[in-house]
Amino acid sequence: MNLWRHGVHWLREDLLLNKFSRRLPSKEYRVAIFKPLSLDEMKAKTKVLRRHIVRMTTEAGSGHPSSSMSAVEMVTALFFGGFMQHDPAQPRWNNRDRFILSKGHAVPVLYAALAECGYFPVEELMTLRKLGSRLEGHPNMKRLDCIEASTGSLGQGLSVGVGHALACHMDGLSAHTYVMLGDGEMGEGQVWEALASAEKYKLANLTAIVDQNGYQQTGATKDVLKLTEFQPKIESFGWHVQTINGNDIEQVIAALTIARSIKDRPTAIVSKTQKGFGILPVLAPTGDLNYHGKPLSKELAEKALALLAD
Amino acid sequence: MTIGQAAGLKLGKAVRDAFGTALKELGNEFPTVVTVDGDVGNSTRTEVFAKAFPERGFNVGIAESNMVGVAAGLAAAGKIPVVSSFAAFLTCNAYDQIRMCVAYPHLNVKMVGSHAGISIGEDGASQMAIEDIALMSALPGVAVVVPADAPSTKHLVKGMLEHHGPVYLRCGRIDVPEIYGPDSVLTIGKANQLRDGKNLTIIANGLMVGIALDAAVALEAKGISARVLDLHTVSPIDQEAIVKAVKETGRLVVAEEHLPHGGVGSAVASVTAQLAPCPIEFVNIGNTYAESGDPEGLLKKYGLTAEAIVAAAEKVCSR
Numbered sequence: 134m135n136l137w138r139h140g141v142h143w144l145r146e147d148l149l150l151n152k153f154s155r156r157l158p159s160k161e162y163r164v165a166i167f168k169p170l171s172l173d174e175m176k177a178k179t180k181v182l183r184r185h186i187v188r189m190t191t192e193a194g195s196g197h198p199s200s201s202m203s204a205v206e207m208v209t210a211l212f213f214g215g216f217m218q219h220d221p222a223q224p225r226w227n228n229r230d231r232f233i234l235s236k237g238h239a240v241p242v243l244y245a246a247l248a249e250c251g252y253f254p255v256e257e258l259m260t261l262r263k264l265g266s267r268l269e270g271h272p273n274m275k276r277l278d279c280i281e282a283s284t285g286s287l288g289q290g291l292s293v294g295v296g297h298a299l300a301c302h303m304d305g306l307s308a309h310t311y312v313m314l315g316d317g318e319m320g321e322g323q324v325w326e327a328l329a330s331a332e333k334y335k336l337a338n339l340t341a342i343v344d345q346n347g348y349q350q351t352g353a354t355k356d357v358l359k360l361t362e363f364q365p366k367i368e369s370f371g372w373h374v375q376t377i378n379g380n381d382i383e384q385v386i387a388a389l390t391i392a393r394s395i396k397d398r399p400t401a402i403v404s405k406t407q408k409g410f411g412i413l414p415v416l417a418p419t420g421d422l423n424y425h426g427k428p429l430s431k432e433l434a435e436k437a438l439a440l441l442a443d
Numbered sequence: 444m445t446i447g448q449a450a451g452l453k454l455g456k457a458v459r460d461a462f463g464t465a466l467k468e469l470g471n472e473f474p475t476v477v478t479v480d481g482d483v484g485n486s487t488r489t490e491v492f493a494k495a496f497p498e499r500g501f502n503v504g505i506a507e508s509n510m511v512g513v514a515a516g517l518a519a520a521g522k523i524p525v526v527s528s529f530a531a532f533l534t535c536n537a538y539d540q541i542r543m544c545v546a547y548p549h550l551n552v553k554m555v556g557s558h559a560g561i562s563i564g565e566d567g568a569s570q571m572a573i574e575d576i577a578l579m580s581a582l583p584g585v586a587v588v589v590p591a592d593a594p595s596t597k598h599l600v601k602g603m604l605e606h607h608g609p610v611y612l613r614c615g616r617i618d619v620p621e622i623y624g625p626d627s628v629l630t631i632g633k634a635n636q637l638r639d640g641k642n643l644t645i646i647a648n649g650l651m652v653g654i655a656l657d658a659a660v661a662l663e664a665k666g667i668s669a670r671v672l673d674l675h676t677v678s679p680i681d682q683e684a685i686v687k688a689v690k691e692t693g694r695l696v697v698a699e700e701h702l703p704h705g706g707v708g709s710a711v712a713s714v715t716a717q718l719a720p721c722p723i724e725f726v727n728i729g730n731t732y733a734e735s736g737d738p739e740g741l742l743k744k745y746g747l748t749a750e751a752i753v754a755a756a757e758k759v760c761s762r
Contacts, residue, residue, distance in 0.1 A: 227521065274519070274548045282519065283548040286539055292509045293544060296516015296524070299501065303477075303522075323540070326509035333503070 167250065169215030175382055178249070179209045180441045183411045185245035185258050187437045190428040193262040196270065199416065199424040201242035203346035203380070203406035204313060208232075210385040211311060212246045216393065218308075221251040224278035228306045231297050233282045235290020236315035236344060237271040238426070243280075244268050252279040288321025290314065291341055295331050298339040298399075309393065313342045317349025320358045325370070331399040332371035340392045341372075341401040344379065346408035348423040363403045372401045379404025412437040445739065447620025449749065450656035455621035458649075459557040459614040461593035463488025465600035466525060467495045473604050479514045479526045481507045487527040487557040487614070507536040511552070515544035518551045523604060530556025530572030530613055534579060545609045546582040553603050554579075557614040559589075560700035561728055561745055562650055564617070567735035572613075573728060577705025579611040580678045586610040586631055587677040589707075591652035592622045598629040599675060606631055613649060615700075617738050620653045622673070632676050634684035640670035643756055644688035644695050646711055648674050651698040651726070651747065658752035667756060669696075677707055682714050689719035694759045698726040698752050722762040724755035 170178060182205050190196035211217050211232060219229040234243050241261065248255045253267070260266035267276040271285030282293045294312035301308045314324065331339050349357055360366070364374045373395045377384040385404070392400040409416045409424055415437045416424050429437055447454070456464075470476060470492060480502045484490035493500025503510050507528055514524035527533065533556045534541070545552045559572040579587045586606055590596040596614075603610045610631075622637065629635060637652070638659055647655040652673050659669040670692050672684060689695065695715065697708040708725040715721055728745040742748060 282515070283543060286543045289508075289512050289540055289544055292512020292540070293516040293519070295509070296513040296518070297520050298516075299513065300517045300520030300522050303498070304520075323506075323508040323512065326503070326506035327512065330503040330506065330509055330513060334501070 170213045175209055175213055178213050179205050182245040183441045184438055186241045187434050189241055189258040189261040191434040192259050196428055197238040197426050199409035200239040202409050202411050204239055204242050204344045206380050206382045206385050207404055208242050208246050210389055214386055216389050228308045230308050231281045231310040233290045233294050233312045234272055235284055235312055236318055237284030240272050247279050287318040288323040291324055291327035294339055295327050298336040301338055309338050311340045313344055316343055316345040316354045319360050328370040336399045337396050339399045343403045344406055345403055346406045348408045350425050367401045372399050374401045376403040379406040380410045447653040449660045452620035454618055456593040457618045458590050458596050459488045461596035462600055462614050463491035465597045466492040470496050476523045479510050479524050481505055481510045481528040483528055489527050507532050508540050511537040511540035512544050514552045515550050523551055525553040527555040530559040530575045531570055534575040546585050549584050549608055553610050555612045558616045559613045560615055561733040561741045562615055562617050562738040564738040565735050568732040571733055573702050576677055576701050584608055589613045589648040589675055591649055591673055592619050594623040594625055595629050602631040615650050622652055632679050634681040635673040637673055638671040640668040642668045643759055644670040644672055644692045646672045646674050647698040650700050654749050655698055657749035661749055661753050662756055677710055680710050685711055685714045686719045689715055689721045695723045696755045696759055701727055703727045703730055722759050724759040726751050726755050
């Protein structure tokens with residue numbers, strides 16, 4: 134395969150010791166496929182992802198752009214900040230780092246990142262939600278090898294992540310599993326079952342990210358079912374927990390770096406974000422700061438794209 | 444227990460015991476097999492495997508939803524997870540997880556429900572899975588397997604591990620008569636004819652196979668010749684064997700330890716309606732929940748006896 138075509142131009146220093154390591158079925162076989170972007174480049178990438186989200190959901194005429202927007206900084210840092218080692222030429226590589234989007238309705242942000250990584254052409258984003266498209270309204274791992282879990286029924290992704298982390302641990306792989314959940318999703322009891330089981334097996338190779346954007350379908354999360362503050366609750370399950378401003382990419386990078394340094398227990402990042410972050414000036418005049426589960430009109434999309442221009 | 448006496452069968456082990464033993468015996472041949480339990484491994488018998496392979500047995504506590512999700516992750520990462528609980532809790536508590544995380548992505552998860560049916564006895568209706576076959580057969584791509592005895596369980600457990608894709612295996616709690624010999628051949632998706640007959644065919648699975656064989660003996664004394672077919676795989680269903688039975692015997696009785704709807708009876712009727720219409724009578728627990736009691740008393744009270752099958756056979760032959 135042409136590594137350069139996929140933007141591969143940086144190998145981890147320890148792997149340069151064995152330039153043939155990519156061909157060896159070794160436990161130590163790890164390659165950083167993507168050069169970490171600089172901070173400025175990552176900030177620019179957040180705009181690229183946001184533009185994709187606006188365009189694809191408006192083209193689809195449905196979807197969850199505001200739920201996607203809140204998670205852009207986290208997804209950008211994971212996929213382009215050097216935290217995720219993965220390979221578009223072999224999406225099921227057994228030592229890849231995994232990203233499971235438990236809040237499956239925010240899949241436009243994931244499709245945008247995967248397209249930017251080279252898993253499929255950027256133009257394909259415009260097929261979102263259309264009949265026959267691989268880019269379904271919620272993630273479908275049967276349609277796309279780069280999707281780690283079929284989600285959309287909330288509360289289930291962290292359990293699947295526990296399974297991945299257990300398997301990687303059994304096989305002596307260094308792969309890390311990240312699971313992104315929504316704050317409304319924390320109302321599902323299964324999430325707390327999964328938190329307890331990850332602690333039991335001391336899965337330091339598992340990081341849960343709660344994209345706490347403060348809203349769910351019918352209103353503010355604190356009004357629907359008050360589960361906050363998340364940090365002490367998750368800490369009480371034996372996890373290492375950090376709470377950050379998840380729309381500040383520098384804080385996101387710092388938190389992900391700390392999470393990877395913890396070696397004795399699973400880690401969580403409570404990522405406090407704003408739903409619709411990045412296009413709030415466009416959404417605010419509509420009077421609907423939640424803006425849940427609906428695309429921008431063509432007019433609003435144009436305004437948003439202008440706001441997100443480089 | 445008197446099941447199988449009329450047919451001259453000797454009492455053997457429970458299907459759940461045979462499952463646990465078979466899994467342990469296959470542990471080295473299938474190195475990627477792992478078990479995920481909801482803290483009832485000593486009831487479902489996965490503990491037999493987990494004790495032999497402690498690094499491959501996980502107990503995630505009384506949390507069936509998480510248990511199935513964890514199994515899905517393990518399967519996606521290349522393992523063959525065998526997830527087990529009481530059939531009632533596995534299929535009902537974790538149904539959405541089975542649908543979303545196992546069936547929809549067609550992952551290689553093996554789901555084993557023990558304590559199925561009313562023959563679990565004294566623990567009562569809350570513990571009795573009587574709707575599990577309907578639930579699991581409803582899911583596209585999920586194989587549904589109901590072994591009748593210990594020897595067949597051994598073969599079907601191996602078949603389950605070799606089968607690529609989700610499988611639901613239903614196990615009973617109580618000891619059952621041995622129907623098959625150690626060298627019998629059982630294949631997932633292929634029904635086994637246990638006795639030939641020309642007036643009707645009794646289709647059964649699980650506990651009801653031994654009872655069907657008893658009924659066939661009683662029918663013979665009445666001058667009615669009954670074929671007995673063990674339909675151990677409900678999905679994918681063996682259409683060929685069912686159509687052959689209809690063509691050669693003309694009538695069916697379907698017996699199952701399940702509700703009347705969505706189980707083997709419905710599956711068989713759906714095949715015959717389309718491919719070989721014929722008179723059918725159904726033997727099942729009726730449209731009701733059962734209760735606490737001794738297994739044999741329960742089977743009698745809820746109509747799962749050789750006498751009930753004989754009556755159904757006489758009725759179908761009179762139609």
